[in-house]
Amino acid sequence: MRPVSAIRASYAADKAALHQRFNTPSEALPLLGELAQLTDRTLSELWGRHQFIDEVLLVAVGGYGRGELFPYSDVDLLILLPDLPSPALLEKLEVFVGELWDIGLEVGHSVRTTADCMHEAEKDITVQTTILEARLLVGDPERFKEFYDTVHRYIDTKEFFEAKLLEQQARYGRFQNATYNLEPNIKEAPGGLRDLHLIGWIAASQGLGRDWHALAQLKMLTDEEIIKLENAERVLRAYRIQLHWRARRREDRILFDYQHTLASDFKFEDSEKGSIRLRASEALMATYYRSARIISQLAPLLLEALRARIFSQIGIGIRPINESFQLRGSSLEITAPDVFQRQPSAILELFWQLERLRDARDISPATLRALWHARSSIDDDFRSDPVNQQFFIDIFREPRGLTRVLRRMNQYGVLGRFIPEFGQIVGRMQHDLFHVYTVDEHTLMVLRNVRRFAANAFTHEYPMCSRLLAEFDRPEVLYLAALFHDIGKGRGGDHSALGKEIAARWCQSMPLPTEDAQLITWLVEHHLTMSSVAQKQDVYDPETIQAFATWVGDQRKLTAIYLLTVADIRGTSPKVWNAWKAKLLEDLFKATQRLLSNTNSDRSWLEERQDEALRLIRLHGLRQEAHEEFWKVLDTVYFLRHDAKEIAWHTRMLFSRVNTLKPIVRARLSESGEGLQVMVYSVDKNDLFAQICNFFERSGYTIFDAHIHTTQNGYALDSFYVYIPDNRVENYRDLIAYIEFELSQQLEKDLPLGSVHKTRISRQLKHFPIQPHVMIRPDERGKYHVLSIAAGDRTGLLSTIARVLANNRIEIQSAKIMTLGERAEDNFLISGNLLKDQHATRALEAELLQAIHAH
Numbered sequence: 001m002r003p004v005s006a007i008r009a010s011y012a013a014d015k016a017a018l019h020q021r022f023n024t025p026s027e028a029l030p031l032l033g034e035l036a037q038l039t040d041r042t043l044s045e046l047w048g049r050h051q052f053i054d055e056v057l058l059v060a061v062g063g064y065g066r067g068e069l070f071p072y073s074d075v076d077l078l079i080l081l082p083d084l085p086s087p088a089l090l091e092k093l094e095v096f097v098g099e100l101w102d103i104g105l106e107v108g109h110s111v112r113t114t115a116d117c118m119h120e121a122e123k124d125i126t127v128q129t130t131i132l133e134a135r136l137l138v139g140d141p142e143r144f145k146e147f148y149d150t151v152h153r154y155i156d157t158k159e160f161f162e163a164k165l166l167e168q169q170a171r172y173g174r175f176q177n178a179t180y181n182l183e184p185n186i187k188e189a190p191g192g193l194r195d196l197h198l199i200g201w202i203a204a205s206q207g208l209g210r211d212w213h214a215l216a217q218l219k220m221l222t223d224e225e226i227i228k229l230e231n232a233e234r235v236l237r238a239y240r241i242q243l244h245w246r247a248r249r250r251e252d253r254i255l256f257d258y259q260h261t262l263a264s265d266f267k268f269e270d271s272e273k274g275s276i277r278l279r280a281s282e283a284l285m286a287t288y289y290r291s292a293r294i295i296s297q298l299a300p301l302l303l304e305a306l307r308a309r310i311f312s313q314i315g316i317g318i319r320p321i322n323e324s325f326q327l328r329g330s331s332l333e334i335t336a337p338d339v340f341q342r343q344p345s346a347i348l349e350l351f352w353q354l355e356r357l358r359d360a361r362d363i364s365p366a367t368l369r370a371l372w373h374a375r376s377s378i379d380d381d382f383r384s385d386p387v388n389q390q391f392f393i394d395i396f397r398e399p400r401g402l403t404r405v406l407r408r409m410n411q412y413g414v415l416g417r418f419i420p421e422f423g424q425i426v427g428r429m430q431h432d433l434f435h436v437y438t439v440d441e442h443t444l445m446v447l448r449n450v451r452r453f454a455a456n457a458f459t460h461e462y463p464m465c466s467r468l469l470a471e472f473d474r475p476e477v478l479y480l481a482a483l484f485h486d487i488g489k490g491r492g493g494d495h496s497a498l499g500k501e502i503a504a505r506w507c508q509s510m511p512l513p514t515e516d517a518q519l520i521t522w523l524v525e526h527h528l529t530m531s532s533v534a535q536k537q538d539v540y541d542p543e544t545i546q547a548f549a550t551w552v553g554d555q556r557k558l559t560a561i562y563l564l565t566v567a568d569i570r571g572t573s574p575k576v577w578n579a580w581k582a583k584l585l586e587d588l589f590k591a592t593q594r595l596l597s598n599t600n601s602d603r604s605w606l607e608e609r610q611d612e613a614l615r616l617i618r619l620h621g622l623r624q625e626a627h628e629e630f631w632k633v634l635d636t637v638y639f640l641r642h643d644a645k646e647i648a649w650h651t652r653m654l655f656s657r658v659n660t661l662k663p664i665v666r667a668r669l670s671e672s673g674e675g676l677q678v679m680v681y682s683v684d685k686n687d688l689f690a691q692i693c694n695f696f697e698r699s700g701y702t703i704f705d706a707h708i709h710t711t712q713n714g715y716a717l718d719s720f721y722v723y724i725p726d727n728r729v730e731n732y733r734d735l736i737a738y739i740e741f742e743l744s745q746q747l748e749k750d751l752p753l754g755s756v757h758k759t760r761i762s763r764q765l766k767h768f769p770i771q772p773h774v775m776i777r778p779d780e781r782g783k784y785h786v787l788s789i790a791a792g793d794r795t796g797l798l799s800t801i802a803r804v805l806a807n808n809r810i811e812i813q814s815a816k817i818m819t820l821g822e823r824a825e826d827n828f829l830i831s832g833n834l835l836k837d838q839h840a841t842r843a844l845e846a847e848l849l850q851a852i853h854a855h
Contacts, residue, residue, distance in 0.1 A: 001049055008103035011042045015042045019071070020090060025242040025265045031236060032068035032241070033685035039064065039075055039105070041844070042136055045210045046099055047138045050092050055082040057139030057147070062108070065133035065201075077109040078117075078134065084603035085847075086112070089167030106250070114147050115792075123776050125163040128155050128329040132204045154209075157310050160589055163200055165303070176445070177407075180427055180438035182285075186240045187252040187710075189246045196229075202306050220305040222369075229298050232291035239288060242266070259284060282429045287429035288437065297372060304331075304365035317371040325353055332357065333364035340374035344382055347374060348391035348418070350411055355401035363408070371412055378417035381718075388671035389510050396476040407485075410440060415435070421502050423486050428490045435453070435459050436573040439489045447482040450475075455673060464586065465566055477516045480507075481523035481564055500525035519557065523564055532676060534584040535818045536827045539591065542641050544603045546589065549595045558596065562589045579674035580704055580721060584786045587643070630655045633711040641707060641814065645671065646719065650752055654681055659713065667736040675723045678739060682747055684716040689812050690802035695743050696722055697796055706815035731844050770823055772852045776835070784813055785828045785841075791852050793824035801826070804851050807852060808834055808844055 002010075010544070015038065022031040049059050062076030063069065081092060093111060100107045112120065114413050121127040133152045135373070136144040172190050175181060179191040200210040201274045208214060212226050221229070242265050243251055246258050263280035268287075271278045271367040316329040324339050324346045325332060332354055339346050354360050363371075382388055395405060409415040416423025425439035435446060452458040453469040469475055484506070488498030507517035528550075537544045552558045565585060570577045615625055630651055639647065653666050663682035680692060689708065696703055706723040724732060772791040779786050785842065787805075791797060798817065805812060805828075811827040834840045 004099050005286045010182050016036050035069040036067050054140040058137040060135040060137050061130045065135045072249050074106045074108040078759045079111045083115045125538050129201050157205050161310050178441045179296050180441035183255050185253050186236050191296040199302045228294050232294040235291040286427050330361040331364040332360040333367045344377045345387045351405045352391050352395050355398040375413045386828040396479045403451050439486050444565045445571035450478050450482050477519050481520045484524045485527045496525050530561050534588045536816050539588040545591045549592045609644050613647040616648035626655050627651045632660050633713040638709050663744045665740045667739045678720045680718045682716050687806040690806045693799045693802045704817050707815050708812045774848045776841050783833050785835045787828040787830050789826045791824050793819050800851050805850050
């Protein structure tokens with residue numbers, strides 16, 4: 001009998017030998033069975049050391065129970081006890097479990113009697129699933145069969161089916177129902193291996209076996225579909241095996257960290273086609289997306305076929321729709337297998353009917369299969385057919401179901417065939433560090449967001465957007481603009497300009513009013529403009545509003561660009577959208593809307609803003625003339641760059657301390673509902689901005705906007721908007737007190753700036769580095785200069801910039817701090833004598849670049 005240490009050494013050596021034996025990633029699939037067998041032998045030897053009675057069973061469950069084991073997956077075990085286990089037996093089992101960890105197995109185990117299993121299975125569907133995958137390792141085979149049959153008889157196949165589908169829906173929800181995430185989870189994401197496991201579980205619950213060929217014999221799969229499904233499963237399994245080896249742990253996400261390495265492992269290479277360069281990692285991911293797409297196409301067919309076997313079809317009524325379609329219960333289906341061949345336009349009519357018919361919840365499996373095989377009929381003649389064109393436009397005009405229908409059309413390749421340019425963005429990666437989806441997935445997310453503005457269930461999210469869309473005539477214009485807004489990506493060059501050309505050609509060929517076609521094209525060309533203005537310019541400056549209003553031209557275009565912009569930003573990544581950006585866009589929209597409507601045109605912006613500020617001040621009980629001393633030191637620029645609420649707040653805080661010698665710091669919750677607004681009033685000095693930035697960065701706050709102003713009596717009056725760390729939101733009152741005291745103390749002591757705290761570079765930036773860009777140019781009025789900086793976002797970046805500017809005696813008039821995922825795009829309005837010399841200005845740019853690189 002070998003000691004545990006010898007078993008451990010043998011197991012490690014044999015596992016390493018398997019790695020060497022199956023070291024060609026594309027041919028590593030037999031490894032799964034070999035690893036399971038190695039683990040079987042190792043567990044059996046350990047079990048034999050303790051001479052357990054036959055009534056105690058060692059059972060493999062989970063993926064290990066299926067007879068496959070990935071390199072770093074857990075070894076899931078069930079130890080089945082007699083009905084009345086003795087204390088001595090339990091002690092021996094405790095020693096055995098400890099030995100499992102000693103030899104280096106990552107074990108997930110449960111120790112139960114049959115009664116325990118029945119009780120747990122009644123409460124938890126995952127226990128039922130585990131038992132379905134059970135495989136005896138050691139013990140009495142008759143007792144195992146009795147146990148398996150007992151529990152299997154207990155499973156209600158109908159309840160099990162519904163419960164597993166609910167699990168799938170919850171799992172999909174965690175991934176935003178997106179198959180094409182840029183860092184997908186091979187196992188859990190839609191189109192992943194778990195979808196195939198789900199089919200196996202449901203088939204096993206019905207006693208149908210787990211093999212795809214067994215399901216094919218039941219007419220659930222065709223030979224062609226088996227080949228496609230097995231190839232897709234092979235790709236995902238191979239990727240997951242190699243991902244485990246590379247990560248040296250259980251890692252199921254194809255993170256950016258591994259994509260380049262995996263591409264090399266699987267012999268992908270960089271390639272070029274015209275002006276388009278395809279990285280090896282992109283080719284790797286394209287193969288993954290194709291495989292995930294096959295699974296997402298075929299898995300629903302199998303699930304619906306299994307549903308039909310479980311739930312009786314007797315009594316389900318058939319309601320004719322027309323000669324091509326009928327409703328069988330809640331499933332829409334074709335009336336004959338050759339409908340799509342005889343009448344190709346039925347392909348698009350299918351989706352239109354799915355929207356139109358409220359009783360139609362889904363498409364029948366047979367119809368989906370017929371659709372999948374009929375895709376090749378969508379050619380130039382199909383696309384130019386007026387009937388098909390009208391069906392496509394009508395799909396966008398239906399009041400419900402558009403998002404669901406377009407996802408299905410994309411899933412089964414119909415959308416990419418009807419609009420070939422859309423087909424070219426399916427599965428296309430975006431390495432811009434703020435998108436987390438492929439181009440087509442992002443596009444459908446944006447379209448979904450616009451549609452949610454029209455749904456009563458989501459009016460609470462963005463009430464103003466919902467109201468605007470409800471009043472927007474022919475909203476299909478917005479949906480089509482969302483569909484085309486990024487269609488020019490991946491072609492080289494400006495994707496907005498390229499997208500405009502594609503949209504213009506397509507709209508011209510479709511039955512659309514000229515006015516709508518022009519608006520769609522305009523939105524595609526300019527879909528980034530409003531976001532850029534809101535996040536890079538001063539939306540409270542009347543000249544900014546006037547220029548934006550002149551560019552927009554009318555209310556319909558303003559509403560359209562606003563709704564599309566909100567939907568677009570929200571569709572990039574959960575990290576990119578925030579309440580502050582929402583407020584900037586809303587304020588820009590309202591100010592432009594007011595200007596376009598010409599209301600109160602007899603009064604100036606300045607008068608209106610000051611009158612509103614005075615009204616707010618008096619609500620707090622200040623005397624009539626309380627504001628006068630403070631307002632005397634403010635110039636017109638101040639009133640134009642701050643809204644009435646901020647002016648009122650500043651006045652209440654400072655009206656009696658205009659010439660104070662001590663810095664004043666006040667903070668409050670931001671009106672956007674996210675983060676804090678911090679006001680700093682202090683005698684102006686050269687490095688003040690750098691000191692403030694340094695304080696916030698050391699405290700763990702992120703500055704996302706700043707208004708810098710110098711009063712006529714030589715004081716700095718600065719406003720900063722900062723994020724509250726998520727784990728400290730509940731204690732915002734303590735945070736406000738901390739900021740007000742600590743920052744004022746630091747400014748009063750005027751301590752020298754400490755070194756910039758360097759942080760580790762994020763893994764996204766590590767694998768997709770951003771080349772810093774710095775540019776200084778005169779502003780439109782010729783009074784100031786605009787400093788634009790684009791760089792990878794890291795803690796201390798703002799302090800680094802501020803220090804360089806302070807050392808060169810450059811004054812910051814205002815700052816726009818924009819973070820897009822891992823990318824920082826900051827804009828500063830600056831002034832200083834140095835900027836009068838072009839050579840000195842270029843030298844400042846170089847110094848900033850050098851400092852950013854060094855940081």
